[in-house]
Structures are given as structure tokens and as C-alpha cells.
Amino acid sequence: MEIKKTCVLGAGTMGSGIAQLIASHGFTVHLVDLNMEILNRAKEKIKRDIENFLVKKDKISREQAGDILNRILLFENRDEAIKGVDMVIEAIFEDMELKKGMFRDLDQKCDKKVILASNTSSLSITEIASEATHPERIIGLHFFNPAPIMKLIELIKGMNTSEETLNTTKNFAEQLNKVVVIVNDSPGFVTTRLIYVLCNEAINILREGVASVEEIDTACKLAFNFPMGPLELSDLVSNEIYLHIGEYLTKELGSKYLPSPLLKQMVNAGLLGRKTKKGFYKY
Ligand SMILES: NC(=O)c1ccc[n+]([C@@H]2O[C@H](COP(=O)([O-])OP(=O)(O)OC[C@H]3O[C@@H](n4cnc5c(N)ncnc54)[C@H](O)[C@@H]3O)[C@@H](O)[C@H]2O)c1
Structure with missing residues (x-):
């Protein structure tokens, strides 16, 4: 399976960086947060970063910058945002109960082919997936800050994560030009x-x-x-x-x-x- 459309949940430090990274590699990304004020602030920050670090340094043209921004679509409504995507990347607050509930809900609403990834920096992927009917499509996809720049992605294999989920997610991370390390689920990973x-x-x-x-x-x-x-x-x-x-x-x-x-x-x-x-x- 190939990942084309993604949805990023949470437009904070990590979510906005991940959305920028994905859109910079030619993919459409649905960015979700609790309200439009947070989302607009996140998009303004992405715009500023692209202008300061890419356009002003002649790494990309102003037209390319516009195309990247146009590929980031903002959503307050999560159910709308997850329609038609191949992967959801969760980057909300680092709280086990919140994440467990989020993955239970996503698992109920997304087709079972959709990969559900968490950007958690420490919490157990197996536990995050524990209330899902299809835990085989749940994986840890740990980006580093700032996501558009840092080279590494730590992929975390939960007890139930399937090889297919792992391979598809690894291919996607490599398309984003990242180096991947694969680790087994353990608190704090490596x-x-x-x-x-x-x-x-x-x-x-x-x-x-x-x-x-x-x-x-x-x-x-x-x-x-x-x-x-x-x-x-x-x-x-x-x-x-x-x-x-x-x-x-x-x-x-x-x-x-x-x-x-x-x-x-x-x-x-x-x-x-x-x-x-x-x-x-x-x-
Ligand atoms: N900050 C880092 O350096 C870093 C690095 C790697 C991983 N992480 C992990 O990434 C995740 C996010 O961290 P962050 O630093 O970006 O946090 P943050 O506080 O900057 O952003 C979190 C965002 O999630 C939003 N949110 C909360 N609940 C939501 C919901 N139900 N639906 C939609 N949006 C919701 C918040 O409004 C906020 O904008 C955490 O799990 C964290 O451990 C953080």
C-alpha cells in the first residue's frame, strides 16, 4: 500500500512541523486542531518558516512555497478531516488516556486499511492501541523537533503492529527523506x-x-x-x-x-x- 493523503491531528509544535514536511514532499495533508484560531496561527508559523528558511535562502521559489501551503488544508472537524486519507498521524498532548480515547475513536471511524500513527515521544504504543479493534494498523512514528529538518524517525512496533503497517510506514518516512530506526515498544523507546x-x-x-x-x-x-x-x-x-x-x-x-x-x-x-x-x- 502507498500513502498519498494524510491527516495530522494537533497543530502544535510537532503537528505543524510534520504537516509542513509532508506538504513539502508533494503530498496533501489535512491538519486538525480544536479551533480555527489555533489552526490559522499554525499555518502563519509554517508560512513564516518557509519564507525565512527556504524562500529567502533561495532553496525554493515563491511559487513552490505557495504550492506547499496550498497542500495544507485546515480542519476543525476531525470526522471530515479523516475522510479519504491513507494515514492519520496523531500529535496531540502527551497523555495516555487522551491518546487511547483518540485511537479508539479513529479505529472505529477509519477504514481498516488506514494506518494510524502516534508521534508520542514516550508512551507505550501497545497501550495506546489497547482499545482498538484493529491494533495491527497502529504504530509509533516519532519525529524530532523541528520535524522538517531533523533527519531521524524512530518507528515503534507495538506488540500487535503488523509487518505490513511497519513496511508501509517505513516507505512513507523514507519518501519524506528521513532515516528510519525500528525499535520495539518500550517506555521512552531509545x-x-x-x-x-x-x-x-x-x-x-x-x-x-x-x-x-x-x-x-x-x-x-x-x-x-x-x-x-x-x-x-x-x-x-x-x-x-x-x-x-x-x-x-x-x-x-x-x-x-x-x-x-x-x-x-x-x-x-x-x-x-x-x-x-x-x-x-x-x-
Ligand atoms: N515538542 C517536541 O519536541 C516533541 C518531539 C517529539 C514528539 N513530541 C510529541 O508530539 C506530541 C505533540 O507535542 P507538541 O510539542 O507538538 O505539543 P503542543 O502542545 O505544541 O501541541 C499539541 C496540539 O494538539 C492539540 N490538541 C489537543 N487535543 C486535541 C484533539 N483532541 N484534537 C485535535 N487537536 C488536539 C492542541 O490544541 C495543540 O495545538 C506529544 O505526544 C509529544 O510527546 C513532541
């Missing part, structure tokens, strides 16, 4: 589990007074050739998201993933990072 441990440990090192914020980040950047230090990254992703990931990994995998007490304090104090203009750094 990438989120590893990056959480690094960032959480950096926060513990800070808490113990071993080194300052700048020293920790500079050490990681220059010693390991990382483009960004772990505290800078935690601020970028949001300290709140790392706290949720840590709590989820602790619940599922054990106490070695316990979030640093300093991470909890930062979140309680509203120091979420770039989002609140204050985290480990000031913005």
Missing part, C-alpha cells in the same frame, strides 16, 4: 529514554554543586561534540515535559529513572525553560 537520563543526571550534578549550569553545558558540548548542552536542551524541550517523562519511566521501568528533586522544584516554581522565559537560563 531516544527519549537516553536523552532523559542525560538531562536528569546533568540536573543532579547541578543540584550537588559539582558544576555550574554553564560549566555542565560547555563540558558536554566540547567533550562530546553535542550541538547543545543538556540543561539548554531541557529548557528548550521544557522542564515540565522532562518531569512527566521521568515520572512515566519511573512508573514503568523502576526507580533508577526518578526525576531529580531540582527538576521537580523548577517545575513547581514555574521555571519551565524557554516557554516561560526562565529555566536554567533566562531568555
